[in-house]
Amino acid sequence: MADQPTKRAPKHRPETLAARALGWIDPSGAVVPPINPSTTYARAPDYTLIGGRSYSRDDSAAYLQPEALLAALEGGSGAMLFASGMAATAAAFQALNPGDHVVVQRDLYYGLPKWLSGWAEPWGVKPSFIPTGDIAALESAVRKDKTKLVWIETPANPSWAVTDIAAAAKIAHRAGARLAVDSTAATPVLTRPIGLGADIVMHSATKFLNGHSDVVAGALVAARDDDYWQRVRYVRQLGGAVLGPFESWLLLRGMRTLHLRVRQQSENALMIATRFRRHRKLKTVCYPGLPDSPGHAAAARQMHGGYGGMLSLRFKGGPKAVLKFAARLQVFVRATSLGGVESLVEHRGSVEGPDSTVPHDLLRVSVGVEHVDDLIADLDQAFAAI
Numbered sequence: 001m002a003d004q005p006t007k008r009a010p011k012h013r014p015e016t017l018a019a020r021a022l023g024w025i026d027p028s029g030a031v032v033p034p035i036n037p038s039t040t041y042a043r044a045p046d047y048t049l050i051g052g053r054s055y056s057r058d059d060s061a062a063y064l065q066p067e068a069l070l071a072a073l074e075g076g077s078g079a080m081l082f083a084s085g086m087a088a089t090a091a092a093f094q095a096l097n098p099g100d101h102v103v104v105q106r107d108l109y110y111g112l113p114k115w116l117s118g119w120a121e122p123w124g125v126k127p128s129f130i131p132t133g134d135i136a137a138l139e140s141a142v143r144k145d146k147t148k149l150v151w152i153e154t155p156a157n158p159s160w161a162v163t164d165i166a167a168a169a170k171i172a173h174r175a176g177a178r179l180a181v182d183s184t185a186a187t188p189v190l191t192r193p194i195g196l197g198a199d200i201v202m203h204s205a206t207k208f209l210n211g212h213s214d215v216v217a218g219a220l221v222a223a224r225d226d227d228y229w230q231r232v233r234y235v236r237q238l239g240g241a242v243l244g245p246f247e248s249w250l251l252l253r254g255m256r257t258l259h260l261r262v263r264q265q266s267e268n269a270l271m272i273a274t275r276f277r278r279h280r281k282l283k284t285v286c287y288p289g290l291p292d293s294p295g296h297a298a299a300a301r302q303m304h305g306g307y308g309g310m311l312s313l314r315f316k317g318g319p320k321a322v323l324k325f326a327a328r329l330q331v332f333v334r335a336t337s338l339g340g341v342e343s344l345v346e347h348r349g350s351v352e353g354p355d356s357t358v359p360h361d362l363l364r365v366s367v368g369v370e371h372v373d374d375l376i377a378d379l380d381q382a383f384a385a386i
């Protein structure tokens, strides 16, 4: 697991970078890196570190290859892995100072507003919440030189509302703030936020990046290596939300097939959304790939090669119809999370409880890589039963 020369072939396309995991070859000749579980590293008699590393919370060799690959795919200057998507998110806010103002979308991954009110606000971060996807609301919410971070998620869980990243970046930068984008649902296959002006990209790597529902991990990618990024590193080292070597290894393995998976998932999702968009038992299908969806114009500008594997169905019959429908599914698994190769459905209303801001008639669908005819047949028979 020696550090590799960083000379990478800049002309290689993202698919090639990912499939080859940047083409790193272990000194033994191994094409796949070994897993090194050591937490501690030996010193020579003169007390210098033999390999340059001391302790794996500070700096783990297991991160080098997956971080370099993710940074390359996102077009960032560097990436940092974390123990989870929430740990990565928390680090992005903890690198601010108490008193700093932040602007955050109201409807997005539910853990973020919860963590902000439960931890970050008492600590001193001052959030303003804006409607998801609303650029005019962002413009009036930012405060010149007071706002330090604008946090958007696009497409946003679970409405899959789209925010114009380039427009959000301009507004954030005019106010002197950084723009952070939770790009979990888009992945670098479909959207590269840094190229559109974002300063930080966040991934719940648990989802599409790993893609096999067997690792909890998170990542931040930075447009540039600056003081803020060094503070993020400090938060990871001393806050300690680090990823283990086995999880890092699985994540790299998963990322090698990212493009194949995300393209198939996007294609399946578009076919499902198109097929059921006018179903008589549905109010609407939320999917940015549908030409009449509210976010489609922005999505078409910033998503390339597909609109992602996530969609939501809203049922005319309300939560009762949703639960009856979900109960009948045989291919789709009733389970939380998303982005894996197997298709899942989730009724956020049941999971989040009565305080949930998610409409209770909504069923979130994570589309996998199964044959789309089997997925459509499963949905058809469940519709027939309600």
Ligand SMILES: *Cc1c(COP(=O)(O)O)cnc(C)c1O
Pocket: 084, 085, 086, 087, 109, 111, 153, 157, 182, 184, 185, 204, 205, 206, 207, 216, 217, 218, 338
């Ligand atoms: C799952 C998820 C998170 C949180 O990530 P964890 O890895 O579960 O901590 C954040 N944002 C989005 C969009 C997610 O789907």
